[in-house]
Amino acid sequence: MIDVQDLRFSWVKKAPPVLSVDQFNVGKGEHVFVQGPSGSGKTTLLSLLGGVVPPTSGKIVINDIEVSSLTGAKRDQFRVDEIGFIFQMFNLIPYLSPVQNVLLPCRFSDKRRHNAGASRSIKREAERLLSQLGLGAELNRRSSGALSVGQQQRVAAARALIGSPGLIIADEPTSALDADARVSFLQLLFEECDRTDATVLFVSHDAALAGQFARTVNLKEINQAGVAQ
Ligand SMILES: Nc1ncnc2c1ncn2[C@@H]1O[C@H](COP(=O)(O)OP(=O)(O)OP(=O)(O)O)[C@@H](O)[C@H]1O
Ligand SMILES: [Mg+2]
Structure with a gap:
């Protein structure tokens, strides 16, 4: 599902790379926990995999698509x-309802809309996901900005899951939650990902979560740039 080769990336032209990863592979359906100290390049790696920024050099293939050779607008559509x-801060649109937030990817992706609507109306699929993730239907009458942090996190997760994308990327999404809430959130997220055989790449500082994952990758070990600059 993820195939990275000879990846180099610098935020600033001609500066030494902050990321230098010769090889990084993740198989379809794997759940991978990505650890590493602050500044080691975790968010940068996720941005490269998601086509938010292009690599300085090297190859990134996701789901048989060579992301590293896509140009701007194609990268956005790929994503x-x-x-x-x-995301850590969830990036919900505060004045939209939970269901409206969850439906956003379907507005920008025919593929996601088609997948979400395959078995039912897409609104019912958004409601199903919110309920699966533990958000009560009564909360849908509120705007998303009026929800607690834990509730917003569930909306953000449902939005990531709608239309069954092959890869779920999460960057510190549980840092505001207590330990019990983190584990139960992960269990609900995994149940849904396993239903569609989605691959999960999950970044967190919280090493206690590693036990929930089949595999842990320490960025310090795969990143030869060694950063912390
Ligand atoms: N937009 C940017 N422009 C320039 N430099 C950046 C940018 N984003 C990150 N960096 C630099 O790249 C390096 C890696 O940062 P990154 O955000 O990927 O680390 P991280 O592992 O996600 O850290 P944290 O655990 O604190 O979130 C750091 O040296 C950081 O200062
Ligand atoms: Mg980060």
């Missing part, structure tokens, strides 16, 4: 078609 992103 919404193939990847569900969950």
